[in-house]
Amino acid sequence: MFEKTGIPSAEMIMKKFPPIERINKGAVAVIECYKEIPCNPCETACKFDAINVGEDINSIPKAKFENCTGCAICLSKCPGLAIMIVDGSKSKDTVEVKIPYEFLPLPKEGQFVKGLNREGSYITDVKVLKVLAPKSFDRTPVITIEVDRRFLYEIRNIKVEV
Amino acid sequence: MKQAEIVIIGGGPAGLCAALSAAKSGSNVLIIDKNKNLGGQLIKQTHMFFGSEKQYASKRGIDIPEILIDELFKYKENVEIKTEATAVGMYEDGIITVLEKEDNYYKIEPKAVIVATGAYEKFLSFPNNDLPGIYGAGAVQTLMNVYGVKPGNKVLMVGAGNIGLIVSYQLMQAGVEVKAILDAAPKIGGYLVHASKIRRMGVPILTSHTVKEAIGNEFLEKVVISEVDEKFNRIKGTEMIFDVDVMCISVGLTPLNELLALRGCEMKYIPQLSGIVPVRNENYETTVENVFVAGDATGVEEASAAMVEGFLAGLCAAAKIGYKPDDFIDRKNDYIKQLNNLRSGPAGKHILAGIEQIGR
Missing domain, CATH: 3.50.50.60 (FAD/NAD(P)-binding domain)
Incomplete structure (x- = not known):
């Protein structure tokens, strides 16, 4: 189905997530790269040897969660915008999620926006904690949102209402 | 010389x-x-x-x-x-x-x-394919990204290869509504990371679909699409109508x-x-x-x-x-x-x- 719709199945998504114990320890990257394409900037960008693509750049990146600091450099460098950062260490009820967002207007810190799943359907309101768009992110702003823990595996996008 | x-x-x-x-x-x-x-x-x-x-x-x-x-x-x-x-x-x-x-x-x-x-660019043949509002993907990109001109307000994208997917994303960045992306092939041809990033904006990708006809007097007003079988023949009774002012053709x-x-x-x-x-x-x-x-x-x-x-x-x-x-x-x-x-x-x-x- 994924190849017909662009929507990965729950099973595919779960395979890309680190174990919940790792998420609860602190920020970590989730690399949703499901299909081999010739591409390796995530590996090149990572200073912590936490992403491995290898000699054949068509290979699917493998994350070494134990090395990942959740720094989000890979997130801004991935041409497919396929990476997000999740952090379950801040609260028992919520998780912090960093996603790329290349649309205007950018949300404001403190604002509530619509949280969307991988189909683009509304799931819950989320609070915007941070909006980062330094020059090094090269026009791919990174938005940190606070999300109800129940939606950890569903949340993937936001909609900012004008 | x-x-x-x-x-x-x-x-x-x-x-x-x-x-x-x-x-x-x-x-x-x-x-x-x-x-x-x-x-x-x-x-x-x-x-x-x-x-x-x-x-x-x-x-x-x-x-x-x-x-x-x-x-x-x-x-x-x-x-x-x-x-x-x-x-x-x-x-x-x-x-x-x-x-x-x-x-x-x-x-x-x-x-x-x-x-x-x-x-x-290749083009597609269907009735009224010369109506104003029907563009090749290259033209849409030139208007938008070179001259800063919005090609229209509501777009139907034909072709789910990399160009169709990318141009759809760029249209949305320009504030244009993309109604759907269709492709006659049974699978998405472009990179799936591109497909996913458009899908999570809420845009449906309709594989095994093709354009039946364009409708409009002076310019494009509607597009009729239909599903196709594995031999690319249109399946009767599967027609859908989209109200759009732009159809973007990106078929290779x-x-x-x-x-x-x-x-x-x-x-x-x-x-x-x-x-x-x-x-x-x-x-x-x-x-x-x-x-x-x-x-x-x-x-x-x-x-x-x-x-x-x-x-x-x-x-x-x-x-x-x-x-x-x-x-x-x-x-x-x-x-x-x-x-x-x-x-x-x-x-x-x-x-x-x-x-x-x-x-x-």
Whole structure:
């Protein structure tokens, strides 16, 4: 189905997530790269040897969660915008999620926006904690949102209402 | 008659890299491009590129021409650039005719030529496909990303290859509503990371669907689509109507290389390379001596591969006319390795199958 719709199945998504114990320890990257394409900037960008693509750049990146600091450099460098950062260490009820967002207007810190799943359907309101768009992110702003823990595996996008 | 060492026809990704590579080897190069600005299609590509560092992966397409032109500037004594200049002919005696700015017509006699003329868009036939509001994806990108003009307000995208997916995303970035993306193929043809990022904006991707007809008096008002079976026949009763003012056709490209046919190069129809392409050797030299080719003109592929082909063709063309650098073998092997790497995965399978058929 994924190849017909662009929507990965729950099973595919779960395979890309680190174990919940790792998420609860602190920020970590989730690399949703499901299909081999010739591409390796995530590996090149990572200073912590936490992403491995290898000699054949068509290979699917493998994350070494134990090395990942959740720094989000890979997130801004991935041409497919396929990476997000999740952090379950801040609260028992919520998780912090960093996603790329290349649309205007950018949300404001403190604002509530619509949280969307991988189909683009509304799931819950989320609070915007941070909006980062330094020059090094090269026009791919990174938005940190606070999300109800129940939606950890569903949340993937936001909609900012004008 | 103007004399030149290497003439490069087309200043897109392949042509710029060919010029850079040949100039680096010590040859004089003359770039001819019909557009006002160098860069070809790169100047419309606002998204980040795939590939690896050597092909400027993670850089945005729009920023790559500047990187390459800055690099070219290091060899400025060796480089001449003619923009708004169209190569209109290439003849058996090797002479190239050029029309510059509509009134300056002249001939060039080069020692070698690299044809990097790219590709042109395919179109679809359906009733009323000439209504205003029906564009090729390239035109939509030119309007939006070169001139800053919104092509319309509600778009139906036809084609779920990389260009269809990327242009849909760019339309949404420009504040245009994309109603749906359809494709007659049963699977999404483009990279699935692109598909996913559009899908999570809420845009449905309808595979196994095609356009039945366009409706409108003065301009496009509605599009009727229908599902197709595995033999691409429309299934009756599956029609859907979309109220849109733009339909963007993105159903693939075909190599633009008539100059090579005119010159007498052996040409071959190879479906995997998207059309008629010149027979060439591993140096990207065609069956006519000192006539080289690079980029989409030799088979439609990603811009990353076009750039590496340009580097390789530029290196080999310069060597052929006497500028063989000491590190020739190292450079050549590096470019070949890069190309193999880009093509070795499932996304490059059809390209390799096509290339197998063109070897000289």
